[in-house]
Amino acid sequence: MNLHDYGWSSAWDDAFARLAEPGLVPARVVREHRDACALVGEAGECLAEVSGRFRHRARSGSDFPAVGDWVAAEWPGGESRAIVHAVLPRRSAFVRRSAGTGGEPQVVAANVDTVFLVSGLDRDFNLRRIERYLTLAHESGARAVVVLNKADVAADPGHARLQAESVAAGKPILLVSAASGAGMGALRGALAPGETGALLGSSGVGKSTIINALLGRDALRTAPVREDDDRGRHTTSHRELIRLPGGGLLIDTPGMRELQLLADDTALERSFDEIADLAGRCRFRDCTHTGEPGCAVQAAVAAGELDVGRYESYLQQRKEIRHHRIEQDVRLQNEERKRWKAIHRSLRNHPKYRREE
Numbered sequence: 001m002n003l004h005d006y007g008w009s010s011a012w013d014d015a016f017a018r019l020a021e022p023g024l025v026p027a028r029v030v031r032e033h034r035d036a037c038a039l040v041g042e043a044g045e046c047l048a049e050v051s052g053r054f055r056h057r058a059r060s061g062s063d064f065p066a067v068g069d070w071v072a073a074e075w076p077g078g079e080s081r082a083i084v085h086a087v088l089p090r091r092s093a094f095v096r097r098s099a100g101t102g103g104e105p106q107v108v109a110a111n112v113d114t115v116f117l118v119s120g121l122d123r124d125f126n127l128r129r130i131e132r133y134l135t136l137a138h139e140s141g142a143r144a145v146v147v148l149n150k151a152d153v154a155a156d157p158g159h160a161r162l163q164a165e166s167v168a169a170g171k172p173i174l175l176v177s178a179a180s181g182a183g184m185g186a187l188r189g190a191l192a193p194g195e196t197g198a199l200l201g202s203s204g205v206g207k208s209t210i211i212n213a214l215l216g217r218d219a220l221r222t223a224p225v226r227e228d229d230d231r232g233r234h235t236t237s238h239r240e241l242i243r244l245p246g247g248g249l250l251i252d253t254p255g256m257r258e259l260q261l262l263a264d265d266t267a268l269e270r271s272f273d274e275i276a277d278l279a280g281r282c283r284f285r286d287c288t289h290t291g292e293p294g295c296a297v298q299a300a301v302a303a304g305e306l307d308v309g310r311y312e313s314y315l316q317q318r319k320e321i322r323h324h325r326i327e328q329d330v331r332l333q334n335e336e337r338k339r340w341k342a343i344h345r346s347l348r349n350h351p352k353y354r355r356e357e
């Protein structure tokens with residue numbers, strides 16, 4: 001197995017050299033399980049768990065290996081099990097908060113170079129949704145490409161493209177039909193060999209159909225991997241990081257399909273850069289653009305220079321982002337409290353500190 005086929009490049013060499021202790025090898029995570037992950041490396045494929053030290057040091061769920069991650073692993077020759085010692089610093093990451101564990105952040109896709117923001121040009125077409133996905137893309141660090149699918153059934157594809165441009169200024173916009181194949185060459189070309197892509201979009205916009213078209217066959221979840229289950233039997237499961245015929249790579253994890261708007265204000269401002277520009281001219285530096293005197297944003301809405309739908313979309317996203325951030329802060333505080341309790345407890349039990357009775 002050649003690592004370059006999975007996106008390895010000299011930039012990763014450096015990152016690896018900085019982290020790896022002798023005996024460790026680089027590998028990429030192609031799938032995640034509850035307590036393990038599947039790796040590809042020069043030796044082939046295997047299942048891996050993180051080392052005890054890794055687990056001990058991890059501060060949050062997002063520290064653990066995720067699909068797309070490059071890791072430094074202990075992988076003795078010929079073994080079908082490996083141990084992950086470190087995750088190489090991510091170039092980009094899509095994060096969600098898991099429902100079960102009190103909103104612990106989890107990386108659902110790492111090291112995505114290009115994220116395709118897919119909309120369907122049927123009744124589903126919704127600019128506000130493109131804006132949300134753009135903010136997610138900005139937050140992730142991946143490059144965004146807007147894909148307008150189902151061009152074959154669009155009433156006015158040209159108009160749709162103009163509308164998309166009005167919210168995604170400067171991003172490539174591709175008009176495609178996964179069903180007929182129109183425009184799919186450009187989509188393929190947007191992912192150079194060795195680059196990693198991912199698709200974001202609501203259910204029904206055609207993501208699976210696009211992936212199948214990129215794969216050039218009719219089964220979405222291809223590339224079966226044989227592995228031992230707990231009872232030592234071989235089971236077949238599927239990669240979530242897949243190689244495309246053209247040499248590109250694609251991450252398709254279930255988590256990508258349920259991303260919430262976890263972002264910071266910088267990502268929001270990049271999605272709404274004209275609002276950020278206007279805000280610089282508000283009378284108050286901490287203007288919330290919701291009723292203050294001398295607000296340049298509201299003035300622009302009143303003058304018809306800023307689309308009111310876009311203004312409302314901005315306020316809505318800001319509200320959600322702040323809401324998530326407050327929840328996050330509460331969670332972090334609770335964790336910190338628990339940590340200190342544990343430290344105090346272990347100090348109390350330590351012979352050196354134990355009070356003489």
Ligand code: GDP
Pocket residue numbers: 149150151152153176177178179180201202203204205206207208209210
């Ligand atoms: P996903 O939920 O985003 O993965 O969407 P699917 O790939 O399952 O597609 C949803 C529906 O849209 C299916 O019935 C597809 O056949 C249909 N579809 C996908 N792409 C196109 C397209 O380019 N044109 C048309 N007319 N239908 C499409």
Ligand code: ZN
Pocket residue numbers: 279282283287288289290292294295296297298
């Ligand atoms: Zn203002």
